[in-house]
Amino acid sequence: MTEDVYMSLSVSIRRTAAATAVLGLAALGLVGGLAPALAGSDAPRSLVGGSGPDPAFKRVGEVTRTARTASTTTSAARSGTTAGSTSYSFSTVLDGSPVRWDPCTPIRWTSNTSRGPAGGLDVLKSAVARVASLTGTTWEYVGSTTTVPRAGYLPTRAQQSYPPVLIGWTDAASSDLLAGQTASVLGMTRTAWFGVQMPDGGKIAATRAAVIALDRTDALPLTGATSWKTVALHEIAHAVGLGHVSDKTQLMATVLPAVTDLQAGDQAGLQLLGRSSGCVTVPGA
Ligand SMILES: [Zn+2]
Numbered sequence: 001m002t003e004d005v006y007m008s009l010s011v012s013i014r015r016t017a018a019a020t021a022v023l024g025l026a027a028l029g030l031v032g033g034l035a036p037a038l039a040g041s042d043a044p045r046s047l048v049g050g051s052g053p054d055p056a057f058k059r060v061g062e063v064t065r066t067a068r069t070a071s072t073t074t075s076a077a078r079s080g081t082t083a084g085s086t087s088y089s090f091s092t093v094l095d096g097s098p099v100r101w102d103p104c105t106p107i108r109w110t111s112n113t114s115r116g117p118a119g120g121l122d123v124l125k126s127a128v129a130r131v132a133s134l135t136g137t138t139w140e141y142v143g144s145t146t147t148v149p150r151a152g153y154l155p156t157r158a159q160q161s162y163p164p165v166l167i168g169w170t171d172a173a174s175s176d177l178l179a180g181q182t183a184s185v186l187g188m189t190r191t192a193w194f195g196v197q198m199p200d201g202g203k204i205a206a207t208r209a210a211v212i213a214l215d216r217t218d219a220l221p222l223t224g225a226t227s228w229k230t231v232a233l234h235e236i237a238h239a240v241g242l243g244h245v246s247d248k249t250q251l252m253a254t255v256l257p258a259v260t261d262l263q264a265g266d267q268a269g270l271q272l273l274g275r276s277s278g279c280v281t282v283p284g285a
Contacts, residue, residue, distance in 0.1 A: 050154070050192045087247035088269025091238065092193065094203040098272065099193045100241045101207045104279035106138040110145045112168025115216045116228075123222050124167050127232035134267050135240060135274030149213035150175045154192045162208045165239060167232070169216040177213035186231045186256065187214045189238040195282050206280045210239035225258040233262055241273045242266065 090098035101107055109128060113120040125141065132139045142164050147153060149168045172178040177188040189212045195205025212235045214228070223229045234251050244254045250265045251257060262270065 050190060085247070085249065085264055086268055087245040087250055087265040088252065088272075089243040089245050090269065090273070091191070091241050091243040094195070094205055098241050099195075099205050099207055100273045100277070100280060101137065102280040103135060103137045103273075103275040103277070106140045107132075108140045108142050108164035110142050110147075110164040110166055112145050112147060112149065112166065112170070114144075114146065114169075115171070116169030116214065117216075117220075117222060119222050120169065120228065123228050124232055126223075127229055127236055128167075130233060130262065131236045131240060131270065134262065134270040136271075136276060137240075137274055148174050149177060149211045151177055151190055151211070153211045154190060154209045165210045165212070167212040167214070167236070169214045171216050175213045177211070178215055183217075185215060186218050186220070187212060187235045189213075189235045191239055191241075194285070196284060198283075204280075204282050206282050206285070207239075207241060212236065212239060223260070225260050226256055227260075230256060230260060237262065237266060237270060240270065242269050 092099040111121055111124050113124070117123075121144070128139050128141070131137075145166065145168075147166060147168075148170050149166050150170075153163065153166055155162055170178065172181065177190060178185065181188070189210060191207050191210040193205045193207040195203060197203045212232075214231060214235070220231065221227045230251060234256065237252060242252050245252050245265060247253060247265060248255065249257055249259070250263045251259055251261070252266050252269070257263075
């Protein structure tokens, strides 16, 4: 079956016709070029989507604006037992479940720190390790790259394999992810996911790629509160599927709080996106 990647501010699910339950599971065995010729009204549909960028992420003390609404993403805010302290949300929800990476497959990542602060790579590695630990996933660093973090880094069509998650410092002149944003924006993340809609209407998708642009023109300490470490944690958490929360104490707030690590709600959300929720297998992918 065909797979596409849709890169946009909004999440979109393309549904061409009313699906029926006539087609059996055997159709799931169709792969690659076979699917288009056989695609009929009851064939599995290609599901495409993405999330990001991150226009609402600002420094402490600056005006907050809510850039993400229910109309632009299918986000689901959930609260735990302690109101206000364990909030998290998912960037995209399909059939009641968050769209996430397959936590049973190593996630490859690369960095471009050539224009970042001295010590930047260590910060990124530390942040990646933190998210990997909280999600129970394995991240494999494949080395540095000279590729600029731009929207075009994400694949535009189905591929046998996908590029590693790219995290790097750049600026508005070099990256469309940062161009046109207010000066208070520290970083932007964009993800791409794809999947299928089964004849019975069920949807299965997995995040396959992500790119994170950190604004090199911001002068931040490497670690501590309001640092590149916490910015990286925030953006990587986006890359694995967390959205923003209104709880200003969480690191996934739209304004960077003065905390040094992911908070209780952030961690609860990350756990649900990870290995503890099982593997993600997209039929035919
Ligand atoms: Zn954000």
